[in-house]
Amino acid sequence: MSYTVYSSERLRKTAADAETKALLYLMNFRDDSPEMNFFIVDFFNDVTGMDRMGKKLWDVQSKATKNASAKEIGRELVTLFKNFLSEFTFVDYVIFMGGVPGTFRKDSSKNLFDVTNINEKAFSSVREGLMEESKAKEYIDNSFITDKNIDEFLKLVWFVVDDKLPQDYIKKIIKDYPSIIPSDSILIAIFNEIRNKQSELKNTIVEGVTIDKISDVLKYGRELNSHEIRLLVLQRILNTDPLSKGIPEPFMEVYSHYPVERRKMLLEQCQSAMCRALFNNSLKQAYWALIDNVYTSIIHNPGKNIDDIVDLIPDDVLNACIDFDAISLKYFVAKIMEGISQ
Structure with missing residues (x-):
């Protein structure tokens, strides 16, 4: 075939x-x-x-x-x-x-x-x-x-x-x-960014290429996937890349009290939890519900810190997002806070 x-x-x-x-x-x-x-x-x-x-x-x-x-x-x-x-x-x-x-x-x-x-x-x-x-x-x-x-x-x-x-x-x-959901101008900008990424994939020449099985198409780098599109949308809504490296300023209170020799591991674990949550297709709705709840709480309570925002999240929303634990959740909230403040 x-x-x-x-x-x-x-x-x-x-x-x-x-x-x-x-x-x-x-x-x-x-x-x-x-x-x-x-x-x-x-x-x-x-x-x-x-x-x-x-x-x-x-x-x-x-x-x-x-x-x-x-x-x-x-x-x-x-x-x-x-x-x-x-x-x-x-x-x-x-x-x-x-x-x-x-x-x-x-x-x-x-x-x-x-x-x-x-x-x-x-x-x-x-x-x-x-x-x-x-x-x-x-x-x-x-x-x-x-x-x-x-x-x-x-x-x-x-x-x-x-x-x-x-x-x-x-x-x-x-x-x-x-x-x-942001303004129409931001939504259109997101659409245009997806369109440009899609167009860039045409820069490689595949005319006359023959493949023997469906999955062979992935060798040619002509694909977008649902995860990267959702991540792009999330980045633009939050005004930050939730998977970017570094320590969000609101998280410094937690980070600075952690043993020095274990701080690198702490950040890696928080990043890993965020990746699992973002790319867990079976819990996609739970993840977006958490973002919605955290985002809304931060907007309506601008003077609150990480712990305050976590306390405002309903238990059913927290329990549905099994990829987060108590610390990685605070990191996640800090990333959203950082994006909103920019």
């Missing part, structure tokens, strides 16, 4: 924005989003979700244009169709679009739909566009471009019409904790 890369590309800003929205759609807006750990950029397709062990793939083609014709939309499906015909299996095939013609959908209120929601005339044009584009591509064997394959593929495609602003995609990451 093998897969060969064709037609990697560099994009305009509008298209890059659409690809970032598509990535964040995979990460946050699907029932199976928690299964995805990696987001592969411009290798299998514009964006491809991949599970933690490199066994499953979710394929997405993005199209920023808001007024493409049905036939043009069909043409855009060609890479998804190529992957459908490949030896690799994909969980889902998704086209993420900036908009569709008014006559495209039977029910225009649905922004996530399959071919059963496409009007007959529009569907005929989609099918025609896909057929023509497939025959024009040298990397698709014409013998596989059959009515049967086209129809089987189209039944599997999900059409997503983008109806959100960039900041909405960032808000989704922390939607349950409105008290820590």
